[in-house]
Amino acid sequence: MSTSARPAPASTWRDHTLATLAAAGYRKGGARNAVVELLDRQTCALSAQEIDDGLREEGRAVGRASVYRILEMLTELKLVQRIDVGQGVARYERHQPDGDHHHHLVCDECGTIAPFEDPTLEQAIERVSRKLSFAVDEHDVVLHGSCKDCRPR
């Protein structure tokens, strides 16, 4: 909002997130930064476990509890979206204030998760959201089925 008039480069989310955290009065923290950086690089939702593992692999291990605490905080601040894809595991991904919004396809056989997007669907959701008595501020669509590999025909 304050930098310039042209659209910011790719890592806006990371910056926005760190700025929001600072604005909310949180101190900087190594574990938190590591989680934010990792989420910033993802293209789809990760489970807490996967985040923990990912950080460990890159030599920046953090306590599992911290991962959960950080994800909760980020979810609270609407910086990440928590998604329940129906396998008893919560997944998390960057929450885009606008644009680049996608939903999830779940293969119930092998557990694969794939993102997809569709403007028409998005519109339909916005339309119905406005008609409801709830104040809707997030939505999530999950399509269950079988992926190509699991159902060749």
Added chain:
Amino acid sequence: MSTSARPAPASTWRDHTLATLAAAGYRKGGARNAVVELLDRQTCALSAQEIDDGLREEGRAVGRASVYRILEMLTELKLVQRIDVGQGVARYERHQPDGDHHHHLVCDECGTIAPFEDPTLEQAIERVSRKLSFAVDEHDVVLHGSCKDCRPR
């Protein structure tokens, strides 16, 4: 399909379910019947815990394990739909082969869950489903927000 030309009465699901179970070679079972009957009476999704409690209240208690086993079986046969609404609890409701399909509104403050339906949304989902490489056979839309009680203004 075989009874008559006019729309069947309310408890089609119960009948369809029992018939399907029988056709699949399952024996009759008290616990299973109790769960089916209870689900048949619901208007929205219940958690395993709630089902267990409900049955206990009406004096027809069953083992918790049985509840889970039965729900798994029914889900497998596509007789119930499992829904993850994002609170670490799975919820289950009748799966309507057609018609009467609804989705869920979740109040993230008080945890209330309310159903809603919207034909346009339904259409948008069907349309996008056909365009994907997955064979989609179920879908679920969850809208998160605050209910009237939690956000008066």
Added chain:
DNA sequence: ATACGTGCAAAGTATTTGCAAACGG
């Protein structure tokens, strides 16, 4: 009579919480 269905209790996972040590401001 035989095998499936059920209930209990124990085991497993995912997630949360309590507390002391580490660290940023």
Added chain:
DNA sequence: CCGTTTGCAAATACTTTGCACGTAT
């Protein structure tokens, strides 16, 4: 230095599994 952030370990919550008994066929 002070209070937040972090990590560990224990606790909790939900769901699954093992096994013996009940029940439908």
